[in-house]
Amino acid sequence: MSDQMNPHIHCTVSQCEHNLCSAQFCTLDQVQIDTHESNPSVKECVDCASFRKRSGCC
């Protein structure tokens, strides 16, 4: 995993292995955003498909 934060992707999901927890930014160059709903209407319908569960602690 890179420790270079992407200043364009702010993210607080510290459980993701791509998250730079100390700064609350993603370290990927880009992320895939998806929805699990057929007709999304609120932000809770939207997911980051690039999420990967962190194996260790932050």
Ligand code: SF4
């Ligand atoms: S991959 Fe998605 S969930 Fe993981 S740190 Fe980046 S933006 Fe956050």
